Amino acid sequence: MIVYNLLPDGGFVCGDTETKRTSYAYCSSPHADAAKRNPAKVALEMMAKENACTCASSPLTASYNLRNWTELEDSRKAASR
Numbered sequence: 001m002i003v004y005n006l007l008p009d010g011g012f013v014c015g016d017t018e019t020k021r022t023s024y025a026y027c028s029s030p031h032a033d034a035a036k037r038n039p040a041k042v043a044l045e046m047m048a049k050e051n052a053c054t055c056a057s058s059p060l061t062a063s064y065n066l067r068n069w070t071e072l073e074d075s076r077k078a079a080s081r
Contacts, residue, residue: 001017002015002017002040002043003015003076004039004040004042004043005072007027007071012025012031012039012042013072013075014042016050019051020065020069021050021066022069023046023049024064024068027044031046032060043055045053
C-alpha cells in the first residue's frame with residue numbers, strides 16, 4: 001500500500017508499506033507542486049521509480065527511509081486527532 005502526505009513546509013513524502021521504501025519531494029520540487037493537485041497519482045509515480053531502483057541499501061538510505069516513515073506516521077497521528 002502506498003501512503004503519502006503533504007507536509008506543512010510544502011514538501012511531499014510517500015512510502016510503500018510492502019517494500020518499506022520512501023520518497024521525499026522538497027517544497028521547490030515539481031513533484032511537491034503536482035502533489036497539491038493529485039497526491040495519489042504523484043505518490044504512485046514516485047514510488048514506482050523508487051521501487052524500480054536497484055540501489056543497494058546503505059546506512060544513508062536506511063536513515064533517509066526512517067526519517068520519511070517518521071514524517072508519515074506523525075502526520076497520520078495528527079490527522080486522526
